[in-house]
Amino acid sequence: MRQGNSKQGRRILGRVTQEEFVGRTAELAQLVSHPAVAGEPRGLLVLLAPLAGVSELLRQTYDELFNRQGEIVPIYFQVERTYATAVSAAIEFLTTFVLQYIAYKRDAPSLCQTSLTLPDLVRLAPPSDHEWIAELVAAYNKERFSDDNKSLVRFCLSAPQRVPPRSGRPFVMIDGVELAAYLNTAVQLDSEMIKTFNRSHLPYALAGLRRQVLEAVHRAGTNFETVDMLRLDRLTEEQARQLIETAAHRQKVSLNEETRDLLAEQFEGSPLFITAFLQAARERNVSPTTYLACEQLYVDDLMGGHLNRHFNSLLEEIAAEPDVRRSLIRVLHESAIGGNRKTPFETWRRLLNAETPALQKVLAQLHMHELLNWDGISVEAGGGPAVWLDYLKMRFRLDVMNEPRATVVAQSIADALKRAPHTMAHHYRRTVNLKLRELLGRFNGQLVPEKLFHYGDFSASYKGADLEEIVRDLDVESQLLRLPQVFHTATCSSFVANIDQFGDKECCVAAHAFDGAIYTAANQVVWLVAELESKLEADRRLTETWLDRLTLFAIHSGFHRTRIWLIAKEGFSLEASELLKQRKAFGSSRQQFALLAERIGEFEPPSLPGKPDEFEIVLPMGDDNELLAASITEQIARRLDFQPEAINQIKTAIVEACINASEHSFSPDRKIYQRFRLESDKLVITISSRGVVPSNLQAQITEQGVKFGELDEASEERRGWGLKLIKTLMDEVEFERVDDGTSLRMTKYLRRTSS
């Protein structure tokens, strides 16, 4: 029965509607258009990073093509864990193919959900297709009693070739190719699929873990020029947040922005983890609106829910024997917490007490899932997603250490809660960090004013000057520096593992380059670039520490000719600038960095329900917006008849609180949330922002919130006075406990003058 326009958007195999399917728009378009590409039909290898998720993408492709009712007949087949052999999988493929073909030709989506035998399907075949389908089934009945398994597998897989050209062109999409590795059979299903489909002259898509698919293509002896590739990585942060929102809405699970962002980070953009978690939330009727609720649910699910079952079945497939599995958990967990992660194969054989062929199989499968790297000689373990490492740790404590379950649960929740703020802090820092690698990659031998690399000179000329004036001067600057041509950039921690203990790893970068784009040994140079954390101009001590650190790093890494470039937000003190000169190193402030970025190409520099007597205001950070806050505060304070002196004190405190919020929080939304509550004898103001808790505040915040009087007043620093001022100007100051960022509550009491 044809339904005209109502066909658009029909959900057939898709688990979600088109609108709810987020994050893979470009990939969906590529898949849908693949079978219609002009010329000889080609195969498409959909190469998945582990946990990237592809099934829904293929199902959405199926639905889109089905609803079009065009020449292309979509066929979706998923290799499942329940198939014991390649033969059983191939027979299932044949049945699925015939079923979906008839469903398509009859435009009867509901048929796709039925379980019919081949004789049933012959009876259902449309008259125009009846003949060839009956012949196909008859031939299959003959073939299946032969002793040649490989021949039977090939027969089943080649069924789409029997569709007469006038009846359309099947587009076969195979999902879960990696599961072919677990089939207990001499016939390698994945290779057979590739060989058969390549010979079919029909378009096809083969989706699976990238290592496994590429290995199968090699085994099948396929010419890579005859296939296209679509690489699927995990979702970006933005896509992950979108997925969490739509999935939570679908599952009727309440979240807020803070926990949404935490989940996006914690699950590293994995659709599988995200959907498993939200499903668990719905099943257990939990609203993950606090970090506490999130982590309790996470640990629950890891101990006995969807996540637990996922990893359990993965481990059981990889190591069927319980003893080997237990040893494997121990070795993998110890590798994850150990320093030296590369181990000879022989060591693994001894540690696991396993026979060589069995161990090779285990390692091959772990390698396929990218839970370790194995090159046939040595094993590099300790990797994998954080959720996997949490699972390993939990299993290690339960199965190897035999710790009580209650202890493991409690400790796991505590660990997850302690980690949550660090996860978010890392995310916020990453968001605002200078994009060093991106900038270095664009150097490309360009000429730029040398002053941009010498903070001392720059500061002497331009400190306090208007931006227009600086840009104008730099345009006519005669002292120019020829930047090198960078051909490779990597974080310093890629060369030396422990250097990232000094800060975020993206803040320290090594760029291999040639001066003047002349490819000779004499011109080869490595730029070592680090972003220093300093509120003020970086002093000599900090600068020297980093110069020494990077010099040692260069020696350790065998870099012969280097150029050190340090970047500090506010630049460098006079003494530090002098030291940079002595050591022939470059030093820039963030302003110089931004000016440089502008010069060398397209670059984007690191840019509540109320009560009657409550006011809420949200202001963007920056642009002196603290003045707006002060002005609004003045108007509100006047309503309570505060004296002018007190109003001035409140205004100054507000200004300081806003500056604190915007200066150090790495806020993701760059907003300051202000709440004013008028009471008969006082004004209570709460200033909140999302992001990192500044280190000078961390000590102030405990579970109950600590009174301000405990602030260390001995600090002689010229910055960081804001809190001291607030404390002096207001009557009560305390921090409210919040999951994400800071919330400062300040109270000023009304002192009426006697009339």
Add this chain to the structure above:
Amino acid sequence: MGESTGASIRSHCIGTTAVVYASDYLNKLTGEKIERECRKQLDGGCRALVINFSDTELVNSIGISILLGIIDIAERNGAQLIFSDLNTQTIELFQMLGLTRHVLLARDEEEALTVLTSYTTQTSTVGH
């Protein structure tokens, strides 16, 4: 007597004394402008500086930290420095943060200039 306005900072010279006018809000940006102007005046041969806060209504802690830097610069250059025309609120803030230990305060510009004139022969202190 020469006068310049710079980008937004007014200043003028009386002999070897420069008077620099702070704007209505003293923050990082305007603080750095004052610092730049002071450096310029010192480089031009001025031996004394008066920073006039008559327009200043609000001061933040970053602005104050920059003022401390200006005090250092004046010291290093052997120049006298006086803050004038501060409102009560600003004086309280400066006292709170210890600035008044390092700089003289004058009621107004005239008093500041008088003090600087007499300073050439003798050291004196003034205050409110």
